[in-house]
Amino acid sequence: MHRAARTATVAIALATAFGITACGSSGGEGVAADAKQTLTVWAMGAEGEKLGDVAKEYTKANPNVNVKVTPVGWDVAHQKLVSAAAASTLPDIAQMGGTYMGEFAEIGALEPVDTKVFDEKDFFPASWEQGVVDGEVYGVPWYVDTRVLYYRTDLAKEAGIDKAPATWSELRSAAEAYQDKAGTKWGLNIQPSGLDTVQSFYPFLYSSGGEIIDKDGKAVIDSPAAVKAFEEYGTYFDKGLAKKSVQPGYDVTKDFNKGDVPMFFSGPWIMTLLNDQYPDLAGKWAVAKVPAGEKSVSMAGGSSLVISKDSDNKAAAKEFITYLTDTKGQEDWFKRTSDLPAATAAWESGPLAEDPNLQVFREQMETAKNSPPLPQWSEITSKVDSAVEAVTQGKESAEDAAKKAQSEVEGLVK
Template sequence: MHRNARTASAALALAMAAGITACGSSGGAGVAADKKQTLTVWAMGAEGEKLAEVAKVYEDANPHITVKVTPIGWDVAHQKLVSAAAAGTLPDVTQMGSSYMGEFVELGVLEPVDTKTFKKDSFFPAAWEQGVADGEVYGVPWYVETRVLYYRTDLAKKAGITKPPTTWPELQQAATAFQDKAGTQWGIYFQPSGLDTVQSWYPFLYSAGGSIVSDDGKAAMNSPETVKALKEYGTYFEKGLSKKSFQPGYEVLTDFNSGDVPMFYSGPWTMAGINDNYPDLKGKWAIAKVPADQGSVSMAGGSSLVVSKDSDHKEAAKEFLSYLTGTEGQKDWFKRSGDLPANTSAWDSGELANDANFKIFRDQMETAKSGPVLPQWTEISSKADEAISQVTQGKASAEDAAQKAQSDIEGLVE
């Protein structure tokens, strides 16, 4: 999941100034799927580069279709999408990060998904929910990610830890044992402050049964469950188990390799990062599901694929999306990109079915939770970032920080 600091309200103001209203326009009947035509596609980051390879394969099998893929950097993606929406020039198909979805639904520029073609039961529940707003589906899940616990098995042995922690008390006991018995500088790494601190905190929030905004759209930062998650997170900094200072661009794998940090939460890409950059760690690390409170519930991220409401190529776009999000297309995408499939059937054979680490990620994804699809979500989650920072830096109690965030978020969701 990628986020941009620009707020939804600013994007909406720009779009509205350019004449976009929530009603949108349909783009007419459009071109039939079997006619010669060009599909325009925007995809972000490394996915944009890899998708161009897939597009060539698709074109070979469908010679009447030309797929023009434009890679967009995540650092400029939000700005380019808002500008294109305002100008009515969105591409036929766009990769849409989960934190953007609510904003562009609000702008009325996305075509609802044909749920007879794309079925909810084919995808992880949290992946599907990332494309749903006000009961309507706007995004087809493309790939997913979630966070699990990475830990040093060799240092665990020194610390007398014989199995990965499975509960909150066991996690804190393990962090303490790493420091006291294995001599690590820290017991674990959690982001203490800064943009997207909330992503490090989500496993605590969701495992406690809390939320930032409830399912019925009300601010929930001061709920007992959310306050409990804030308090638990804060104890790691209060006890010196995780460092309070935060440097933008910090790379936890450097300290994981040195042994200064023996545990941290991260996503599937980190496995490749360890294997490629720290070969000496082979056989010295493992992963496990996030330790549980009410349950073991991590965050769900990833991206969906959306179709522009103004596209004249909706039928061809639907067929292209069917290819990308079907079982075989998802398996191929995993081989090319390493991104975890959103379609659960792609996990039923091959490496995803047989590798023990991928099995852990699948188990975690089954219970993972995504944030609500709201146009103000970037601004809302930044209020949670601020609350977490107040707690980790010892500037406010969990109760007081949560209440301040509650008041701020109420003003955004009313």
């Protein structure tokens, strides 16, 4: 999910100014599920465009329910949601990621999930946890994504690498071998600085056993494990294995295709992009789980579906979300979008079960870690962005950068 354009603190202040509190509506079901009604849905980006087709099919089978999908661009999604919440005009259903969940749950805009209908055990652990705020579930997992390692298998052979790197030391050795023996310009692409550098850093942080905020809500970005992750990340820049600067909008797949960058971390959509744009690369690349520090852990992303607290169509909304998140609906959504299903049963047959690269994503999702649903999460991660940049640019040691970030993050969570 993309970062909110405005901070959660501002959003909460705005929503409070408009009179939203945790009280919300009565929480009743309102109109019966099979009564004639229009169900409003907001979905973001490409999902918003694709969901309209699914809605048409659903309406054919359920003619009393007109599902009206409004596509919303990610660049304006946060602002639109905040404004709608402030005016009590949220749609019946909205697509929402973990970085928004805490914010909108806190202002009382969301209806708790009916856990008798939607069962935690049917979904990846991290995807379910993304919708949990203060012990209450507000989002039903819709699709997931995580980051894994993409690597050039043909260049690996030239470099004398006979298997995917499974540990940090193997990853460093592979990066060096790609440069020294296969003649690549770089060994690994990881983000050196800028907005959302933290997303590139997560596989190192989580695999070291580190976190930004622990389960008790305390800042721990200066823990020994986190410092170790900063050190490891910085090593690639110190040794000239990774670029110290990249242009905004940099597309790593172009350098991956040319052979300048033989390894990078990214999500499942890159597989489709590589297959479509670089068909000559077929059979020359593969994916592998994030190399382990203490263990192999990557970030968990994706989106959930939420119901507005003020909706009068909660019963129909619940049925439409069931349609989208049961096994059949999840399989259909994957075919339409290549979004990875959040429901684990959808992975048991068809392409999801047969494609070895897709199965890597499934395995990674089993241990993937989601960000805590804190309203100020964007502000918190911006401090980590700055710490990573200080390390990659040689401005501060890993320990000093971590200490500075710790102090700044503590100021945000107190």
